[in-house]
Amino acid sequence: MPEAMLPTEVVLGAWVAAGLTLFIYSFLYKDNPLFKLGEHLYVGISVGYSVVLAWHTVFLRLLWEPLQKAVGEAPASPDSYVLLIPATLGVFMLTRFIPQISWLSRIAFAFVVGFGSGVAIPRTISSYILKQIEDTVNPLLTMGAGGLTMGFDLAAPQSGVNTIILLVGVVSVLFYFFFSVEHTGAGMVTARTGIYFLMIAFGAAFGYTVMSRMSLLIGRFRDLITFAGAAYGYATLVLLAVTVLSLVGWELATRRKTGGASPE
Amino acid sequence: MIPAALLLLLFWGGTAVAAPPLLSPPEGFRVLDTPNDAGKSLSLVWKASPSDSKNRLVQVWAAESPQAAFNKVAEFPSNTRYVKPGDFPWWAQPAGKGDHYVKLSSSQAFPIENGKRYTVKLLMREGGREAWSDVAGGTAAPNYFNTAQINNLVFVLAFTGVLLGSIAAARRNPHVPLRRIAGLDAVEEAIGRSTEMGRPILYLTGAGDMSEVPTIAATVILGEVAKKVAHYDTTLKVPHRDPIVMAVCQEIVKEAYVEAGRPDAYKDESNFFITGDQFSYTAAVDGIMLREKPAANFFMGSYFAESLLLTETGASTGAIQIAGTDSDHQLPFFVTTCDYTLIGEELYAASAYLSREPVLVGTLRGQDFGKAFIMGVLVLGTALATVGVVADVDGVNYVLDLFKDFK
Structure with a gap:
């Protein structure tokens, strides 16, 4: 039974997606003109897209439209012009293009850096110090129906044994990050324990992240397999052949030009 | 007829005798502005009752003014919504321990201005019985100061004091010993290698903006690297994905060249x-690595999924690679693909280690005092929490609350 015809724009999108995916994957062979084409298109489109996005979501939506509305409703009120302050700071940033007044941009950058640090410091204290202390400090014993008990259940996050592991881990890792104390003697043992804890954590994170990357790869391959169907005009197969032939042709042409040497 | 009337009378009388007791209305009901919030919210507080149960429902009825009609805005069992230990710090309790506490936020059904x-x-309902509470009023207002986070402010002030003291001490005695950090010892080697090979140095400041601490650390280290680069007259390339970080880095690199006595060698284009x-930036940087073949790659700051794509390509070009990040999920990738990796806080220590400036070294020593204090709090806090359970005393929470993160 013949497959249903897909709209032209869908088929065209599939060809572009499959082609660019294969061009970017050609990097696995080596740097080549097809990869460069994909890379430059990717960079150019992303910059163009972000400029349009900034124009609509920042300039128009956050500055121009609210300013127009406020001035239209209450032109005599100074509050209507408050958005001109961030707008002026934004213009100051652009003065970097005019060397004579480029010093004005430092005012805007000082504001951004100062504001950034001011926001980051209490947030850091909150997330990295207080929250860490709060989650690490737990009682070693719990009061149950049978009186005081120390939990040995590794699956229960707040059991006594997990509290001890957590405490030893946090304290030893913290000690590893002491910089004005040499790691010798007992200090070396503590720092080494801290490194073991760090490496276990990194190993777990590594496995977890690799698995999530595999799912991304599978998703990409699934798209390529879908686009290899008759409904999409065998886009993946045709473009794969074009990519391979182009690479062979480019390799031969370059070798001829360089007298038999590989392009690299 | 008489027996029927008698039966009716008996039945009627029986019903009157078996009538359930009236429901007692909620006691101590009051409405207050929700403390420590951005406004548009009210908090309702009332005393807990021993007869609270899942069958007894509480309905919240609210009106925009005393004259306006009341609307039902919430309903829940009466044995829920208690103030639990840890909900509020002892210095900012809107209600007593065990009282009922309900936060009423602005919604489409009932907007609060x-x-x-x-x-x-409040209306209490159980079976067919009902009891209304007194009517209480309240006005919502935004709060400029979050009193629940006073401990955060105290920490900032205390650590600032310790840091200033350490800086002053480091100025008096600049020979503060710092432990060896292999990744930082290799910076000089990497720059020297690039100079010998006549290839550029690639320095990335990560994915963050200037409000992120790792980005700030990356820009500070860039200054130290740029000084050495200026000294050796090597080419420095710093590709950016944030225009503000780029502008800051331009200033930092320019100043580094001036400090190194080589303002003539500074090129504005080194930062671009x-x-x-995220990924188009990664593709472009990978292209730079393959075409310009830098001899040393620095990856400082915060990174996301692009980390392995960058460092794997860098490794394939044979460049010496030094990474430094506190992005814990990316650290394993840096550890496996880079020659040296600055783990977490080593990134923040790097600028002090490289420059040996008293201010930065003093800051590092002050941070060590802070860490020692936290280690002490962790050990003593665990002991105190255990004593609290063993002796069944709530008093320990007066100390433990000081080290909790309240929103």
Whole structure:
């Protein structure tokens, strides 16, 4: 039974997606003109897209439209012009293009850096110090129906044994990050324990992240397999052949030009 | 007829005798502005009752003014919504321990405006019985100061004091010993290698903006690297994905060249913008690595999924690679593909280690005092929490609350 015809724009999108995916994957062979084409298109489109996005979501939506509305409703009120302050700071940033007044941009950058640090410091204290202390400090014993008990259940996050592991881990890792104390003697043992804890954590994170990357790869391959169907005009197969032939042709042409040497 | 009338009388009388007792209305009901919030919210507080149960429902009825009609805005079992230990710090308790506490936020069904007085009453329902509370009123307002986070402020002030003291001490005695950090010892080697090979140095400041601490650390280290680069007259390339970080880095690199006595060698183009998009930036940097073959790659700051794509390509070109990040999920990739990796806080220590400036070294020593204090708090806090359970005393929470993160 013949497959249903897909709209032209869908088929065209599939060809572009499959082609660019294969061009970017050609990097696995080596740097080549097809990869460069994909890379430059990717960079150019992303910059163009972000400029349009900034124009609509920042300039128009956050500055121009609210300013127009406020001035239209209450032109005599100074509050209507408050958005001109961030707008002026934004213009100051652009003065970097005019060397004579480029010093004005430092005012805007000082504001951004100062504001950034001011926001980051209490947030850091909150997330990295207080929250860490709060989650690490737990009682070693719990009061149950049978009186005081120390939990040995590794699956229960707040059991006594997990509290001890957590405490030893946090304290030893913290000690590893002491910089004005040499790691010798007992200090070396503590720092080494801290490194073991760090490496276990990194190993777990590594496995977890690799698995999530595999799912991304599978998703990409699934798209390529879908686009290899008759409904999409065998886009993946045709473009794969074009990519391979182009690479062979480019390799031969370059070798001829360089007298038999590989392009690299 | 008489027996029927007698039966009816008996039945009627029986019903009167078996009538359930009236429900007692909620006691101590009051409405207050929700403390420590951005406004547009009210908090309802009332005393817990021994007869609270899942069958007894509480309905919240609210009106925009005393004259306006009341609308039902919430309903829940009466044995829920208690103030639990850990909900509020002892110095900012809106209600007593064990009282009922309900936060009423502005919604489409019942919008709450700041500065407007609302009236609220509660209805208790169980079976066919009902009891209304007194009507109470409250006005929502935004709070400029979050009193629940006073401990955060105290920490900032205390650590600032310790840091200033350490800086002053480091100025008096600049020979503070710092332990060896292999990744930082290799910076000089990497720059020297690039100079010998006549290839550029590639320095990335990560994915963050200037409000992120790792980005700030990356820009500070860039200054130290740029000084050495200026000294050796090597080419430095810093591709960016944030225009503000780029502008800051331009200033930092320019100043580094001036400090190194080589303002003539500074090139504005050493910092350049590629794109703000994560993977197109990665593709472009990979292209730079393959075409210009830098001899040393620095990856400092915060990173996301692009980390392995960058460092794997860098490794394939044979460059010496030094990474430094506190992005814990990316650290394993840096550890496996880079020659040296600065783990977490080593990134922050790097600028002090490289420059040996008293201010930075003093800051590092002050941080060590802070860490020692935290280690002490962790050990003593665990002991105190255990004593609290063993002796069944709540008093330990007066100390433990000081080290909790309240929102």
